[in-house]
Amino acid sequence: MTKHENPTTTAQHATAGDEASRIVERILARAGTAVMTGEAGHTDHDGDQLDLVERSALRRVAGLSTELQDVTEVEYRQLRLERVVLVGLYSGNAEQAEISLRELSALAETAGSEVLDGLLQKRRTPDPGTYLGSGKAAELAEIVAASGADTVVVDGDLAPSQRRSLEDVIKVKVVDRTALILDIFAQHAKSREGKAQVELAQLEYLLPRLRGWGESMSRQAGGQVGGAGAGMGSRGPGETKIELDRRRIRNRMAKLRREIAAMAPSRATKRAVRNASTVPAVAIAGYTNAGKSSLLNRLTGAGVLVENALFATLDPTVRRAETPDGRAYTLADTVGFVRSLPHQLVEAFRSTLEEVGEADLLLHVVDASHPDPESQIAAVREVLADIEGVDQLVEVLVLNKTDLAEPETLARLRVASEHTVAVSARTGAGIEELRELVATLLPRPQEAIDVVVPYTRGDLVSQAHDTGEVLDEEHLEEGTRLRARVDSSLAAALRDSAVG
Structure with missing residues (x-):
């Protein structure tokens, strides 16, 4: 310690460093928990989970490279497992910093790293x-x-200049x-619309981050722009590579927007058919990996993909269900949300x-x-x-996963909304109570x-x-x-066809 250093400040920095190290150690000790292996956690309501088998077959594996050593390897090539180091900043609450970095670890593992x-x-x-900062x-x-x-x-989100500067220091991809x-979205999207939405979001993210190298990326000089002697022989090749890349990306983005817009009428038609049948609609939303698909399977037996990974579901699934008193309704499973969800994805998935x-x-x-x-509720x-x-x-x-939750947490969350129900999609606890609540809150026919x-x-x-309530038959x-x-529409049809 130099004579100008404050002992109190030095001690505070040391304490913060120790605290940060302990947080990282705890996260690394639990690393590997984001991706579920085998069939653990599945129930009979989840079906055969064939989509999960397909996804697992495509997961990145260690020891294999994307660079081919021999042309005969082409049939067996798989994506190389990326080996990553996590980096985070925090200014105040260490507990929030640990939760955020733990989520980043789960995201990295879900991506196959x-x-x-x-x-x-x-x-x-x-x-x-x-x-x-330079020291860190x-x-x-x-x-x-x-x-x-x-x-x-x-x-966190890096500015293009921050990413380039950090890569120049550490010499690996950032x-x-x-x-x-x-x-992750690119890996998990399956439908044509889902893939188009993800690609559009990726291109919007990539456009301001294109990086050029050396003087080959400089603009065409031409004429006397470069000063005396900088005309003939100093002209560039015309449109530079980075400008060409930007133009191609913009053209591709315009095409994707047209494709997504063209798919909208089909989805609107399907929704109009559901609305015309007067079957009430229920939407399932929530934070990623909260158990939305498991709940859909428990309520309908849909057998949609269930995986202990973030963003397992991207393409919306609509299934039919019944209330305990026999009224039909539809259940729609939607993409999960996450803290600071990239605005490009919110826009792309708006439809x-x-x-x-x-x-x-x-x-x-x-x-x-x-x-x-x-x-998570706030996000x-x-x-x-x-x-x-x-x-x-x-x-x-x-409130899902009650079989794993702390009683104090459940008590605290029960007052977070006017209508609250505690369930476990895995064990089935509380599911009947949820069905009864849905039946109570769904709009009832009036005529x-x-x-x-x-x-x-x-x-x-x-x-x-x-679609109605039959009182007597x-x-x-x-x-x-x-x-x-x-x-009213069914009432009119029944009266028109009535005897006498």
Whole structure:
């Protein structure tokens, strides 16, 4: 310590460094938990999980490179497992810093990477140059070299200049949080629309981050622009490579926007058909890995993909379900949200999220076993607030994973919303209570009818059972006497076809 250093300040820095090191050690001790292996955690309601088998077959594996040594390897090439070091900054709450870095670790593992080490720094604001500052950047370079990592993942958004400066110091690829989430989305998208939405988001992210190298990237000089003697022989090749890349990206983005817009009528038609049938709609939304797909499977037996990984579901799934009193409704499973979800993805998936705004009821699924479920609830509501029509929806807070949650957490969350129910999609606890609550909150048909329907119009009787409330049914010689509450369009059809 020099004579100008304050002993108190030095001690504070040492304490912050020790605290950061302990946080990193705890995260590394639990690394490997983000991706579920085998069939652990699945129930009979989840079906055969064939999509999970397919996804596991494509997961990156260690020891294999993307560079071919021999042409005969082409049939067996798989993506190389990236070996990563995590980097995070925090200014105040160490507990929040640990939760955030643990989520980054889970994101990295979901992307197929192996987490080797981490660096957490207590700092008021990111360094405008290298994000960490020159001293910590040099320390990070040593950690990367010692661990043999080939990628650094930063828990935040990097400016293009910060990423370049950090790469120049540590000599390996640097990826920020947004790029990591985009990579996971690219791996998991299956539908044509989902793939187009993810590619559009990736290109929007990439466009300002294109990096040129050397004088070959300089603009064409031409004429006397370069001063005396800088004309003939100093002219560039015309459009530079980086300009060409930018133009190609913009053209591709324009094409993708047209394709996504062209898919909208098909989705709107399907939604219109559902709306015309007057079947109420329920949307499932929530933080990523909160158990939305497991809940959908438990309620409907849909058998959609269930994986203990972030963003396992990207393409919306709509399934039919019934209330305990026999009324039909649809359940739509949507993409999960995450803290600081990249705005490119929110914009790209806006068309998909419209499913939520068109619903009659919102099931907001929360992982009650998470260390900070309140922040997850806030992150989801922040995204939903931008979707038209969501502010009019009745929200049910579904506290999932109660078999793993602390009783104090459940007690605290039960008062977070007017309608709250605690369930476990894995064990089935609370599912019947949830079904009863959905039946209570779904809109009920308003028009009362008392008619005799001829037996030739059994389709209308069946529709009354599906979409209305049948109070009494009696089989007479001339037809079925039906006393029920139905919507106005069905009421008109029943009266038109009634006997007498």
